[in-house]
Amino acid sequence: MKAAVWHGRKDIRIEERELRELRDNEVTVRVAWAGICGSDxxxxxxxxxxxxxEKQDDLTGEMAPLTMGHEFAGVIEKVGSSVTKYKVGDRVAINPTLTYGNKPEDMDIYDGFSFIGLHGDGGFTTYANVPESNVYLLPDTLTLQDGALVEPMAVAVQAVKEGDLRFGDTVAVFGAGPIGLLTIIAAKAAGASKVIALDLSESRLEKAKELGATHIINSGKEDPVKAIRAIVPDGVDVTFEVAGVTQTYIQSIDATRARGTMVIVSIFARPIEWNPLHLTNTGVKITSSIAYSPTSFQQTVDLMGTGQLKPQGIITSQIELDDIVEKGFEALTTDKSQSKILVKLSGEK
Structure with missing residues (x-):
């Protein structure tokens, strides 16, 4: 079967791969749609x-080269001998997080923490074998395209939870890429009264406004902290750092009110230099979130199913698997009007 396989930096190849043998506790999913994530x-x-x-992942037992793709949905093609919750034909979204499962989620969401599609073979392909515990039924109100948006939407839902957002709170989101846009949607749904989006791209800021931001700030044209404090003089209750650079990390803290919360949602590919003394005059609390609990994932499915969360507006392109490098990864690198690009596999609705 055809798959998008990671071999190294700037080296993703479309090639033929064999699906490994199905384990007793797994289902085979015929992949319909898969999204390209910022982590990809x-x-x-x-x-x-x-x-x-360099070595096999502890949880998956796999290593590069591997098939990428962790935001995906499809139809169950086959079930393992010990699977009891699902049957052939079920429409499902995949929670790609793998843990040891030794700790309750309220104690440690990331008990181990590996990802289908990053630490082992994922969904940029025709079929994927997935543990039963990572499969979630889609309600009839959601399409399989919608199902491919559940995973990134769940990231934003968990981030809002980590920020302890309350009704009426004010929010600033630094970075209006896909996860930033979804964080805006989640913050609005959670009752934020003001949601301020910041980015360097005018097209992304317009998209942020379209999806619910009450204010937009081009941080390349004006001082972002001053602009935020012109709207909320004491600083916002919660900031979300979704850009992943030193400058926005520091600005996020400076834009937060005394004893407010800054949530790191982005992936910092490199270390940054920062002095924790920066916090001592205000007591700003810093927390972080990269994925979600199983409960948050199910809640995301439910909230999307009832229409209380509507992430569909972030989709900007649909492409074929053969075009994933040029029209997917390269487009996201060079074209800031792109947000969420979905890859068509079976293309089922």
């Missing part, structure tokens, strides 16, 4: 970041 882009531009290139 990091692996393409700067990797390996998460991809196990």
């Amino acid at each position: 882009l990091h692996e393409y531009e700067e990797g390996p970041v998460f991809v196990p290139a």
Whole structure:
């Protein structure tokens, strides 16, 4: 079967691969649609970041070269002998996070933490074998395209939870890429009264406004902290750092009110230099989030199913697997009007 395989930085190849044997606790998913994530882009531009290139991953037992893709949905083609919750023909979204499962999620969401599609073979292909515990039924109100958006939407839902966002709170989102846009959607749904989006791209800022941002700031044209404090003089209650650079990290703290919260959602591919003394005069709390609990993933499916979360507006392109490098990874690198690019596999609705 055809697959998009990561071999190294700037080296993703479309090639033929065999599907490994199905384990007793797994299902085979016929992939319909898969999204290109910012973490995929990091692996393409700067990797390996998460991809196990030197030794096998502890949880998957796999290493590069491997099939990428962790935002995907499809139809169950086959079930393992011990699978009880699902049947052939079920329409499902995939939670790609793998943990040891030794700790309750309220204690440690990331008990181990590896990713289908980053630490082992994923969904940029025709079929994928996935553990039963990572499969979530889609309601009839959601298409399989919608299902490919559940994973990134769940990232934003978990980030908003980590920020302890309350009704009426004010929010600033630094970075209006796909996860930043989804964080805007989640913050609005959670009751934020003001949602300020910041980015260098006018097209991304317009998209942010379209999806619910109450204010937009081009941080290349004006001082972002001053602009935020002109809107909320004491600083916002919660900031979300979704850009992943030193400058926005520092600005996020400076834009947060005393004893407010800054949530790191982005992936920092390189270390940054920062002095924690920066926090001592205000007591700003810093937390972080990269994925989601199983509960948050199911809640995301439910909220999308009822229409309370509507991430569909972030889709900017649909491409074929053969074009994933040029029209996918390269387009996301060079064209800031692109947000979420979906890759068509079976193309089922």
